Each structure stands twice: as C-alpha cells, then as structure tokens.
Amino acid sequence: MxxxxxxxxxxxxxxxxxxxxxxxxxxxxxxxxxxxxxxxxxxxxxxxxxxxxxxxxxxxxxxxxxxxxxxxxxxxxxxxxxxxxxxxxxxxxxxxxxxxxxxxxxxxxxxxxxxxxxxxxxxxxxxxxxxKLFLCAMQYSYPFTLYTADTKLKLIGYLDSGNLATYHQIPIIFLDQRYCSYFTASQVDLVILHSVSGVEITRVYEARIKLENGICAKVYVNVEKTISKELGAACILNRNIFMVR
Structure with missing residues (x-):
C-alpha cells in the first residue's frame, strides 16, 4: 500500500x-x-x-x-x-x-x-x-515531605535505582547530614548496611514520607552522609518506596 x-x-x-x-x-x-x-x-x-x-x-x-x-x-x-x-x-x-x-x-x-x-x-x-511533578520525574527528582517526631521538612529527593536498602522490610533513605538536628527526638536504631564500599554499622531514625504524587510510606532515615550537590537534591530516595500502593 x-x-x-x-x-x-x-x-x-x-x-x-x-x-x-x-x-x-x-x-x-x-x-x-x-x-x-x-x-x-x-x-x-x-x-x-x-x-x-x-x-x-x-x-x-x-x-x-x-x-x-x-x-x-x-x-x-x-x-x-x-x-x-x-x-x-x-x-x-x-x-x-x-x-x-x-x-x-x-x-x-x-x-x-x-x-x-x-x-x-x-x-x-x-x-x-x-x-512540575512530571518534569521532576524525568530528571529523577521528586518533591516530598518528610515527617519526623516533631517537625516536617519539604525537600527534593533523588531516586537512586540502586538504593534498595531496608530495615525490618522498611525502606531506608539517605538524608544530607546537615539535617541531623531534626532527628534528636526520633527513635534511633543501629543497622548493618552492605554497600559497594563494604559493610558498615550506622544509625537510622523512624519517619514518614509523602511524595507529591500521593505515595505515603514509613521509612528509616540515615543522616550520616553528605549528599552530592550535583544531584540537585538533599536526599537519596529508595526505590522500594515507589512500590507502596
């Protein structure tokens, strides 16, 4: 034809x-x-x-x-x-x-x-x-609100497909260490993390996360690392969060 x-x-x-x-x-x-x-x-x-x-x-x-x-x-x-x-x-x-x-x-x-x-x-x-939400998704970045024991933070998170870390089957996210003061009243747990650099024992804090696309989930937050400013975000998100429905 x-x-x-x-x-x-x-x-x-x-x-x-x-x-x-x-x-x-x-x-x-x-x-x-x-x-x-x-x-x-x-x-x-x-x-x-x-x-x-x-x-x-x-x-x-x-x-x-x-x-x-x-x-x-x-x-x-x-x-x-x-x-x-x-x-x-x-x-x-x-x-x-x-x-x-x-x-x-x-x-x-x-x-x-x-x-x-x-x-x-x-x-x-x-x-x-x-x-904004769709364009952010195209750049691997997601606006979200993080609820700690006594406050809430509005941040931008970077979705790292390689971050699948969990504790008690709850996703672990990595927040820049400059926010550590917001977790003084939160419950703290010690966990063992396996990464490409080896095995380390680190602290995590209980919190809740709500993404602008409506996803809500309980998470554990690690605030002992420095997040690269090149990512344009203050947090490394966990891929398991997006499996919550």
Whole structure:
C-alpha cells in the first residue's frame, strides 16, 4: 500500500515518544529526554529508509543494541513502552488500514491520521497536567515531605535505582547530614548496611514520607552522609518506596 514516508516517519515519532513518556510515568522509572530522543530518532529514521531483504534483522539488532545502551536499568519501562507502541500501531491499522514494515506502521495515503495525532497530543497534555511533578520525574527528582517526631521538612529527593536498602522490610533513605538536628527526638536504631564500599554499622531514625504524587510510606532515615550537590537534591530516595500502593 502506498504511503508518504514523511507522514509515516512523523507518525512513528509521535507514537514512540508518547509510548516512552507514558511508560516512564506509569512504571515510575524516569527516563531522560535525551535517551528518549536518541531511541526514537534512530528507530524511526532507519525504519523508513531501509528496504533491503535484511532490513528487519537490522532493526531487531538495533533494538537489542539500544536496549542495552539506553534501557539496561529501565527494563520495565522499555517493555511497557514497546507494548503501548504496538497497541497504538495496531489501533491505527484497525481504523485506517495501511501496512507494517521494519516493525513500524506505515500510514496509507488520504486518511484521517491527524485526528489520531490530536488524541495522542492531548494524552501528553494530560501527563503534563502535573507539570512540575512530571518534569521532576524525568530528571529523577521528586518533591516530598518528610515527617519526623516533631517537625516536617519539604525537600527534593533523588531516586537512586540502586538504593534498595531496608530495615525490618522498611525502606531506608539517605538524608544530607546537615539535617541531623531534626532527628534528636526520633527513635534511633543501629543497622548493618552492605554497600559497594563494604559493610558498615550506622544509625537510622523512624519517619514518614509523602511524595507529591500521593505515595505515603514509613521509612528509616540515615543522616550520616553528605549528599552530592550535583544531584540537585538533599536526599537519596529508595526505590522500594515507589512500590507502596
């Protein structure tokens, strides 16, 4: 079936970016805009220009390379995004017909594809309705409120996917040591932490955390480390917090 390559390329860009943004938001695995754009442009560009017998195998190889280069630590996000993308492509095919080539949907001539784009763009607007929260998530940073024994702190936390430390199955977060004075009235426990630098015994304090996306959880707070200012945050969050529902 005949298609305009420019329209097919633009449609693929919109669908893939929408699927990546949606998957990143739903899976709570923030993906940077740079990675999303690199993946989208490489996949869509080669998908519409390659017409050799081996082009499908080239696209599969490229998917594998990009997966290990960009999504190695975002596997759930990648699976979600690819599933959403294919569902959208099949929805377009069901309503508009067309064809598939190199794992991309090729838009037929003279069809109402603009209406489909409007729906996807409105979906992105809905995602960005949380504005600051969504943009912070794309930068791995989350605004939150920390409730101690006698006060509350409004801070910015950096989501470290490698921080899975727990004590009594409760997540441990790492707060910059300049906030240690806020925990004088909190209950203190000694825990053994295993890290890349070895085993250490450290103090943790009971607290509660509430993220701006609505997640609330009990946590233990360690305030004996200095958090790098380059992260733009005062706290290293724990990935287990985002599993609370």
């Amino acid at each position: 005949d298609s305009y390559l420019e329209v097919t390329w633009l449609n693929a860009v919109i669908v893939i970016l929408f699927s990546l943004c949606t998957a990143s938001y739903l899976s709570i695995q923030p993906l940077s805009w740079r990675k999303m754009l690199i993946y989208t442009l490489f996949i869509t560009l080669f998908g519409v220009v390659l017409w050799n017998d081996w082009s499908l195998w080239f696209m599969i190889a490229m998917e594998i390379i990009l997966f290990f280069s960009l999504f190695r630590w975002h596997m759930k996000c990648y699976v979600f995004a690819y599933t959403i993308r294919m569902l959208l492509f099949f929805a377009e095919y069901a309503f508009l017909k067309g064809s598939f080539h190199n794992l991309l949907y090729f838009v037929p001539m003279r069809c109402a594809i603009i209406l489909f784009w409007v729906v996807l763009l409105l979906g992105l607007v809905f995602l960005f309705a949380n504005g």
